[in-house]
Amino acid sequence: MSSKTQNIKPPRLAKWLLQSFCSYDYLSTALWDLEELFQYNVETKGQRKAKWIYFKESLSIISHLYFKGHSQYSLNTTAMLKNNIIIALRNFKKHKNYTLLNIIGLSSGLMIFLLITLFTSYEFSYDKYHEASDRIYRVYKSFDTRDGLYTDSGTPGPLANALTSEFPEVEAAARFSKWRNQLMVANGNSFLEPALHAVDPSVFNIFSFELLDGSKDKLLSYGPNIAISETTAQKYFGKTEVVNETMKLDGEMPFTVTAVFKDMPENSHFKMNIIAHFEWAQNTFNQNLTNWNNNPYYTYIKLKEGTDASSLEAKLPQIRAKFADDPIDEDGQMYDYYLQPLEEVHFSKDILGSMGEYADAQRLQIFNLIAIIVLVMASINYVNLATARAMVRVRETGIRKILGAKKYSLLSQFLIESGFLVFLSLAAAIVLANLLIPAFSYFIDRPLDFALDSPLFWLQILGLGFVLTLASGLYPAFLMSSFNPLWAIRSKTGKTSSNYLRNGLVVLQFGLSAILIFSALVLKEQLSFIDNVDTGYTRDNIMILSTRDDAIDDNLNTYMDQLFQVSGVDAVATSWSLPTNVTSNAQANWPGITDAERIQMFMLGVTHGFFDLYEIDFIEGRAFDREIKTDRSAIILNEAAVKAFGWDDPIGREMIRQNGRKATVIGVVKDFNIKSLKQEIEPLQIVLNPNYARLAIKLSGDVSSTMAQVEEVYESFSPAYPFEYTYFEDIYDRAYTDDTKTGQLTLIFSVLAIVIACLGLYGLASHKVALRIKELGVRKVMGASAIQIAKLLFKDFATLITIAFLITGPIAYLMMNSWLEDYAFHISLGVLPFVLTLILLFVFASITVGFRTYKASISNPVLALRDE
Amino acid sequence: MKKLSLGAFEELVLLTIGVLQDNAYGVTIKMELESQLNKSISLGALYGALQRLEEKGWVDSRVGGITEKQGGRRKQYYDITKNGIAALQEVRSMRNELFDRIPQSKINFLNS
Numbered sequence: 001m002s003s004k005t006q007n008i009k010p011p012r013l014a015k016w017l018l019q020s021f022c023s024y025d026y027l028s029t030a031l032w033d034l035e036e037l038f039q040y041n042v043e044t045k046g047q048r049k050a051k052w053i054y055f056k057e058s059l060s061i062i063s064h065l066y067f068k069g070h071s072q073y074s075l076n077t078t079a080m081l082k083n084n085i086i087i088a089l090r091n092f093k094k095h096k097n098y099t100l101l102n103i104i105g106l107s108s109g110l111m112i113f114l115l116i117t118l119f120t121s122y123e124f125s126y127d128k129y130h131e132a133s134d135r136i137y138r139v140y141k142s143f144d145t146r147d148g149l150y151t152d153s154g155t156p157g158p159l160a161n162a163l164t165s166e167f168p169e170v171e172a173a174a175r176f177s178k179w180r181n182q183l184m185v186a187n188g189n190s191f192l193e194p195a196l197h198a199v200d201p202s203v204f205n206i207f208s209f210e211l212l213d214g215s216k217d218k219l220l221s222y223g224p225n226i227a228i229s230e231t232t233a234q235k236y237f238g239k240t241e242v243v244n245e246t247m248k249l250d251g252e253m254p255f256t257v258t259a260v261f262k263d264m265p266e267n268s269h270f271k272m273n274i275i276a277h278f279e280w281a282q283n284t285f286n287q288n289l290t291n292w293n294n295n296p297y298y299t300y301i302k303l304k305e306g307t308d309a310s311s312l313e314a315k316l317p318q319i320r321a322k323f324a325d326d327p328i329d330e331d332g333q334m335y336d337y338y339l340q341p342l343e344e345v346h347f348s349k350d351i352l353g354s355m356g357e358y359a360d361a362q363r364l365q366i367f368n369l370i371a372i373i374v375l376v377m378a379s380i381n382y383v384n385l386a387t388a389r390a391m392v393r394v395r396e397t398g399i400r401k402i403l404g405a406k407k408y409s410l411l412s413q414f415l416i417e418s419g420f421l422v423f424l425s426l427a428a429a430i431v432l433a434n435l436l437i438p439a440f441s442y443f444i445d446r447p448l449d450f451a452l453d454s455p456l457f458w459l460q461i462l463g464l465g466f467v468l469t470l471a472s473g474l475y476p477a478f479l480m481s482s483f484n485p486l487w488a489i490r491s492k493t494g495k496t497s498s499n500y501l502r503n504g505l506v507v508l509q510f511g512l513s514a515i516l517i518f519s520a521l522v523l524k525e526q527l528s529f530i531d532n533v534d535t536g537y538t539r540d541n542i543m544i545l546s547t548r549d550d551a552i553d554d555n556l557n558t559y560m561d562q563l564f565q566v567s568g569v570d571a572v573a574t575s576w577s578l579p580t581n582v583t584s585n586a587q588a589n590w591p592g593i594t595d596a597e598r599i600q601m602f603m604l605g606v607t608h609g610f611f612d613l614y615e616i617d618f619i620e621g622r623a624f625d626r627e628i629k630t631d632r633s634a635i636i637l638n639e640a641a642v643k644a645f646g647w648d649d650p651i652g653r654e655m656i657r658q659n660g661r662k663a664t665v666i667g668v669v670k671d672f673n674i675k676s677l678k679q680e681i682e683p684l685q686i687v688l689n690p691n692y693a694r695l696a697i698k699l700s701g702d703v704s705s706t707m708a709q710v711e712e713v714y715e716s717f718s719p720a721y722p723f724e725y726t727y728f729e730d731i732y733d734r735a736y737t738d739d740t741k742t743g744q745l746t747l748i749f750s751v752l753a754i755v756i757a758c759l760g761l762y763g764l765a766s767h768k769v770a771l772r773i774k775e776l777g778v779r780k781v782m783g784a785s786a787i788q789i790a791k792l793l794f795k796d797f798a799t800l801i802t803i804a805f806l807i808t809g810p811i812a813y814l815m816m817n818s819w820l821e822d823y824a825f826h827i828s829l830g831v832l833p834f835v836l837t838l839i840l841l842f843v844f845a846s847i848t849v850g851f852r853t854y855k856a857s858i859s860n861p862v863l864a865l866r867d868e
Numbered sequence: 869m870k871k872l873s874l875g876a877f878e879e880l881v882l883l884t885i886g887v888l889q890d891n892a893y894g895v896t897i898k899m900e901l902e903s904q905l906n907k908s909i910s911l912g913a914l915y916g917a918l919q920r921l922e923e924k925g926w927v928d929s930r931v932g933g934i935t936e937k938q939g940g941r942r943k944q945y946y947d948i949t950k951n952g953i954a955a956l957q958e959v960r961s962m963r964n965e966l967f968d969r970i971p972q973s974k975i976n977f978l979n980s
Binding site: 033057 | 893894895898910911912913915916919943944
């Protein structure tokens with residue numbers, strides 16, 4: 001044996017375990033043997049393997065000698081541990097109902113907690129996977145308008161280069177531009193790509209990409225080159241080694257694939273599948289890259305390590321003054337540039353025009369809160385049941401104390417019991433949550449999964465288990481271990497102050513349930529209001545068709561005429577944007593206007609059929625008429641606009657359009673919601689103009705056969721682009737998806753929360769019945785009816801529920817009121833949801849308590865009274 | 869008195885202790901068994917068997933090998949006892965008797 005190998009020590013943990021568990025008579029023998037074996041293994045099999053074998057052998061010794069064998073001389077504390085575990089198991093077996101109640105409550109609470117936190121932590125993980133994610137910033141701009149500060153993520157072309165040349169702390173900068181819905185053809189396959197990105201090659205230095213094909217130094221060079229994602233390569237070519245293959249934009253313009261990268265993860269606020277060279281693309285399509293007033297691009301920068309972003313941000317105003325000829329732009333608006341950390345982009349709703357969809361961080365926090373509430377309720381159940389049962393177990397603890405058990409050892413006994421329950425429930429919760437994940441991720445539309453193979457996940461689970469064990473087990477353990485042993489002998493299940501605590505916890509549980517139920521009811525009411533509210537336009541039987549192809553744009557009128565010929569199509573119309581979300585802006589203008597009157601208004605270009613199709617009503621005047629040629633220079637206003645202008649007689653008044661042409665007001669439409677219901681109806685002008693349009697058709701009769709004919713018409717106009725259409729109703733609903741899902745989730749959670757609360761209530765009721773069994777027996781003998789007895793028992797709980805409701809009612813009211821304030825159009829909170837909440841609470845509680853007490857009240861009093 | 873029974877694994881352990889004579893302790897028994905059986909045996913299972921054998925009075929243990937090197941830990945040596953040998957012989961003779969009752973013709977037939 002060389003001295004070198006002797007220095008290698010066996011694993012300490014295994015040794016410690018052995019010392020604390022192994023019976024004394026075998027300990028030194030085992031240590032000797034293991035040591036010898038270990039040294040031998042180090043020499044023959046290597047250090048790692050030897051340590052592993054040592055560990056395995058120690059565990060097998062412990063299991064054989066400590067649990068299976070009958071050694072008697074193990075250390076005292078560990079002997080007690082063994083005893084405690086056995087007692088805990090025996091207790092669970094003996095009180096199956098109680099154990100089951102606890103496990104169901106805890107595991108469903110934990111399951112909800114796991115699912116919700118999985119979702120929220122996924123959302124908070126957005127964009128964090130980039131190696132330098134904390135040094136990447138998005139540049140955005142803001143400027144003062146008459147209506148307040150306006151911020152958006154559009155930046156000018158020269159900004160990125162100015163930043164890198166001016167500030168040495170900027171390591172790299174990249175510009176992005178995004179083209180939506182482009183047709184790509186390659187290898188005989190053609191697909192409509194939702195998005196193509198033209199990006200500076202520095203993007204590969206800023207963000208983390210994993211390369212699958214292509215060389216690192218020639219990722220994307222100037223010219224008609226593209227880098228594509230793994231999925232894209234598979235989709236077109238069926239393989240990923242596709243460097244030097246050709247893909248054609250629109251089937252005409254060839255691009256060479258120079259790199260294939262691994263798909264960007266789903267938790268990225270933007271996902272790129274096809275990347276073209278930014279400058280080449282902009283030059284090819286004659287875009288001006290030196291104009292500081294043209295803001296169609298996104299700019300992302302990476303700072304050098306140790307750079308203070310806020311001090312750089314403070315220096316940004318210099319840039320525009322130095323590089324742009326005019327620090328003030330044409331409209332007299334002053335742009336300021338700011339930096340936003342990449343990790344916050346996903347949650348920024350105030351910066352308009354982001355590449356991805358944004359998530360509401362507040363909503364996620366609310367979900368986290370719900371998760372914690374549900375978990376707290378489940379723990380309260382345990383605390384309540386355990387303290388209630390403590391009264392019954394007073395004799396056991398008393399005897400233990402008399403026999404000399406110290407407070408510490410009793411404490412550890414009860415903690416082991418709760419730990420056992422918690423971990424059992426945790427295991428059940430993980431299994432359940434895993435089963436529910438597919439449905440859950442489909443519902444919230446995120447690819448969620450537990451990281452079952454990551455040690456960190458299990459460490460977190462372990463931590464959760466310990467925290468929960470302490471949180472729920474500590475108080476009952478203290479309570480039970482502090483019993484006066486005299487009680488045990490006197491056989492008196494004494495009254496303790498814990499009654500107050502237990503009642504307080506029941507109040508808390510039902511209070512939280514009340515808040516959840518109330519919120520769910522209000523959410524549901526508001527959402528059905530959204531569904532049925534009169535928005536001023538109809539949503540029924542309307543299809544929105546894609547008009548991607550220039551071929552259609554060029555022949556729009558004939559196309560629309562032919563669509564109209566299809567039987568089953570009642571109306572055809574285009575509009576710049578859909579009525580659900582009007583985006584174009586204009587300024588009010590007419591001859592002799594004062595500056596104060598130049599209010600911002602929205603603008604919508606439509607074709608003749610628009611008002612018929614969406615069934616928008618007129619208050620005054622008329623719609624555009626095909627027969628009247630002068631309607632090309634006519635304007636239709638909405639009520640809000642007329643009111644804002646302060647005009648008494650709008651018809652026939654002259655206005656000046658954005659293009660400087662004069663136009664006459666020919667009609668006023670009834671206000672319709674031009675944004676989501678969260679916003680007020682703003683002034684709007686409508687003009688006759690078919691450009692940049694969304695095309696809508698209104699159907700009657702059989703949808704599928706009509707759409708088949710519509711498709712034929714479409715194919716004859718645009719053979720290259722696939723036919724796509726959307727129900728207008730779906731587009732309308734999409735604006736409220738977040739709220740709808742929140743509503744549905746809250747409903748599910750509140751039902752589960754109240755089920756958990758009821759489980760606890762059931763346990764408490766059983767306990768109450770057990771305590772008062774003699775009293776009830778006497779009452780029955782004296783002639784009390786079953787109903788009277790049930791009433792007697794229910795009285796206490798009814799008081800608790802009422803108190804809970806009175807306390808949390810106002811809180812719930814304030815909470816939901818502030819949520820409703822988000823909507824410009826909302827329901828007013830009446831008495832109904834309160835009454836419903838109270839009724840639901842009582843119904844649930846009476847079913848649980850009633851079930852238990854009924855059983856007690858019909859039982860034979862002899863059974864209760866005979867053993868005295 | 870209830871008749872003590874000798875399990876298959878216990879029998880192997882007991883035999884090995886007999887074979888190893890003065891040098892039978894945890895590691896040597898384990899190694900010998902592993903080389904004979906061609907499979908690995910955990911110390912835990914071995915201790916379990918030794919514990920049972922000791923209770924039945926078929927092995928004796930003595931403490932030895934307290935050296936500086938091993939930090940003063942003791943090494944538990946095992947010896948087979950007279951009863952142990954008797955138990956082994958009993959099992960063996962029972963087996964032999966049963967084996968002898970298998971007809972020779974059958975053995976010949978199966979071996980050919």
